[in-house]
Ligand code: GDP
Ligand code: FE
Ligand code: FE
């Protein structure tokens with residue numbers, strides 16, 4: 001599916017600001033894919049579709065979790081956690097994406113997971129550092145991403161979990177598994 005068709009399809013499912021974020025993720029992901037020798041065309045598709053479920057109805061998403069027998073822990077969480085796994089399901093069923101690397105990059109773009117692939121890290125990092133993102137420390141993460149993807153990914157995960165702890169938010173178990181895996185790596 002070509003870029004313009006995908007962009008037109010996602011545009012009507014999200015506010016303008018989220019659409020501009022998606023364009024930023026797309027451009028960043030393509031650049032990182034070229035730099036770290038992954039397929040830029042696949043990065044483009046994963047990036048365009050990564051937030052497709054962000055504004056989907058939460059009750060509908062939970063119904064999909066049950067019907068498709070996705071991780072039942074998802075039922076205790078809201079759209080912020082549901083939109084990754086459900087986004088992957090929409091990409092597969094509605095957009096006929098059958099490439100598991102694209103689907104996993106969408107599925108884990110919010111929480112990460114243990115033992116991420118380079119391709120998954122590219123989508124995760126691009127989501128966090130795209131040009132429209134503005135938070136304290138983003139410039140450092142952008143600089144890291146130009147030097148070493150693994151270091152940048154580790155810094156992104158640390159940033160997100162630190163933020164969640166400091167604002168006293170619950171942490172999804174898969175995010176913890178991702179963090180623990182990174183801290184135990186050589
Ligand atoms: P976005 O969809 O482009 O805004 O970005 P993400 O999909 O990466 O993240 C969506 C939201 O989920 C952000 O506000 C994150 O801080 C939040 N988030 C990420 N991981 C967790 C987690 O483990 N627990 C909770 N409660 N929120 C999380
Ligand atoms: Fe997201
Ligand atoms: Fe993210």
Ligand code: FE
Pocket residue numbers: 021025050051127
């Ligand atoms: Fe996003």
